[in-house]
Amino acid sequence: MEAVGVAPAPLAAPVKKKLLDLEKPFPAAAAANGAKASPAGKWAMKKKLVGGDAGYVLEDVPHLTDYLPELPTFPNPLQDNPAYSVVKQYFVNPDDTVTQKIVVHKTSARGTNFRRAGPRQRVYFQSDEVNAAIVTCGGLCPGLNTVVRELVCGLYDMYGVTSVVGIEGGYKGFYSKNTIPLTPKSVNDIHKRGGTVLGTSRGGHDTAKIVDCLQDRGINQVYIIGGDGTQKGASVIYEEVRRRGLKCSVVGVPKTIDNDIAVIDKSFGFDTAVEEAQRAINAAHVEAESAENGIGVVKLMGRNSGFIAMYATLASRDVDCCLIPESPFYLEGKGGLLEFIERRLKDNGHMVIVVAEGAGQDLIAKSMNFVDTQDASGNKLLLDVGLWLSQKIKDHFKKKPYFPITLKYIDPTYMIRAVKSNASDNVYCTLLAHSALHGAMAGYTGFTVAPVNGRHAYIPFYRITEKQNKVVITDRMWARVLCSTNQPCFLSHEDVDNMKHDDDEHHLHNTQLLEGESSPMKNSAKCNGSAAGV
Ligand SMILES: Nc1ncnc2c1ncn2[C@@H]1O[C@H](COP(=O)(O)OP(=O)(O)OP(=O)(O)O)[C@@H](O)[C@H]1O
Numbered sequence: 001m002e003a004v005g006v007a008p009a010p011l012a013a014p015v016k017k018k019l020l021d022l023e024k025p026f027p028a029a030a031a032a033n034g035a036k037a038s039p040a041g042k043w044a045m046k047k048k049l050v051g052g053d054a055g056y057v058l059e060d061v062p063h064l065t066d067y068l069p070e071l072p073t074f075p076n077p078l079q080d081n082p083a084y085s086v087v088k089q090y091f092v093n094p095d096d097t098v099t100q101k102i103v104v105h106k107t108s109a110r111g112t113n114f115r116r117a118g119p120r121q122r123v124y125f126q127s128d129e130v131n132a133a134i135v136t137c138g139g140l141c142p143g144l145n146t147v148v149r150e151l152v153c154g155l156y157d158m159y160g161v162t163s164v165v166g167i168e169g170g171y172k173g174f175y176s177k178n179t180i181p182l183t184p185k186s187v188n189d190i191h192k193r194g195g196t197v198l199g200t201s202r203g204g205h206d207t208a209k210i211v212d213c214l215q216d217r218g219i220n221q222v223y224i225i226g227g228d229g230t231q232k233g234a235s236v237i238y239e240e241v242r243r244r245g246l247k248c249s250v251v252g253v254p255k256t257i258d259n260d261i262a263v264i265d266k267s268f269g270f271d272t273a274v275e276e277a278q279r280a281i282n283a284a285h286v287e288a289e290s291a292e293n294g295i296g297v298v299k300l301m302g303r304n305s306g307f308i309a310m311y312a313t314l315a316s317r318d319v320d321c322c323l324i325p326e327s328p329f330y331l332e333g334k335g336g337l338l339e340f341i342e343r344r345l346k347d348n349g350h351m352v353i354v355v356a357e358g359a360g361q362d363l364i365a366k367s368m369n370f371v372d373t374q375d376a377s378g379n380k381l382l383l384d385v386g387l388w389l390s391q392k393i394k395d396h397f398k399k400k401p402y403f404p405i406t407l408k409y410i411d412p413t414y415m416i417r418a419v420k421s422n423a424s425d426n427v428y429c430t431l432l433a434h435s436a437l438h439g440a441m442a443g444y445t446g447f448t449v450a451p452v453n454g455r456h457a458y459i460p461f462y463r464i465t466e467k468q469n470k471v472v473i474t475d476r477m478w479a480r481v482l483c484s485t486n487q488p489c490f491l492s493h494e495d496v497d498n499m500k501h502d503d504d505e506h507h508l509h510n511t512q513l514l515e516g517e518s519s520p521m522k523n524s525a526k527c528n529g530s531a532a533g534v
């Protein structure tokens, strides 16, 4: 391949360039959660902000040439690939960016943009030079194997890369296990299985040892698939790689069943999990319908964010009450959950309650002697809200022998994330993998790839990790849930006002799954304990 020493094409006119803040350091993500940080210090991720007209800001991602300015480039081998040769404008225009805010007024500033993902005309790696590694970290999620498969096949088929290895068992696998060679043949049908063929783990992030491993093995592209914790880990790996001046692209692929990663449209596996949750809700409904005053309680995943519970509830229409971590509730007294259950049973003879595992944790902690415990990554271990709630309901009705109930508790939590990904998640995972490897081949580094408003983009790590995505209970989506279940919102007007303030902050920074419109809590008639319908 011919080598040409040029830096990536800069943003061209008509966007008026202004370097806003290139040297502003962003606090390093390391050191939290027991992770062992290396002395990245002053190399901590710097924001690369480029200003343009009408309030346009590009939050750019790092590039290998930021610290290795002499790197040569090569023509993208895709241009000789018969499958792609017919594609018109296959290569992404270097000026293309993806806007974070798509609902605008005519006077709105253009706001934050991210670099558009996709193949570039020139690449910074020759095919036979690439030594790629893939690792999966954190909890399971449908689609992990599909992402691994498509990274391997994409690197082989599109870029002629034949050296790809898997790191076994998450971050600690970098320094404690052997690597697994990955070929299109060895990964051919892994997408038909749940879990991850590479294995995964929590904890064990030791930045220096991980980067030593990259250096010793000559790994120059590393694909890190995992949730918010994993992306924080990837960020510090990038910083250390940069500090050592290594030609190694560090790429994050966001994974979380909880859909709690900020900025991105949604995470892969989420649709599959919501679909799988329907089976549990159906079962709970059948059981509840068939008994006198039958109650079905279903616990779903969602540590800090109730997206799975919210979407599973909306999809099912059999749910009478959905409880999520973002929306506090109480049991006893007027407007409480127990009063609502009693009324719904009197009206309908049965009911289904869906509860996200992170809901009501404060209430449970208050009702028992409890010491906070954490997993190996520093995540708080949750108390079993499903069991606790079921017991509270049973205790309540025990005091009313004239009101017999039958309660069935279904806990499918791990079942919804251990399944293989569905068809639409498979396609989504394929696009994510392709966007990731196009970015690495083009020399970008220190980024997470994901769709923002439907377009794949390269997002700097700090934007993904600075806060978690949560259900905004003053949004119309949550109002739809309240409308569909006709449950009380369990909040006072004062609570709502406080939350609206927090949510305004959230809207400045986040894109919601469907729409991010803040509504003036039009259904507040349902608050203060009144369960009036809408
Ligand atoms: N602040 C951090 N700095 C460096 N590494 C971290 C940090 N937080 C977490 N990690 C590492 O990232 C890996 C995964 O983290 P964690 O267990 O929190 O899961 P996750 O990626 O958030 O996925 P999920 O929560 O969706 O299962 C662990 O190996 C952990 O040590």
Ligand SMILES: O=P(O)(O)OC[C@H]1O[C@](O)(CO)[C@@H](O)[C@@H]1O
Pocket (backbone or CB within 6 Å): 138, 139, 140, 202, 227, 256, 257, 258, 301, 302, 303, 357, 375, 417
């Ligand atoms: O896999 P573990 O360690 O049991 O953790 C379970 C947690 O992982 C998740 O699936 C993803 O963060 C959460 O929904 C759940 O609380």
Ligand SMILES: [Mg+2]
Pocket (backbone or CB within 6 Å): 138, 227, 228, 229, 256
């Ligand atoms: Mg997490």
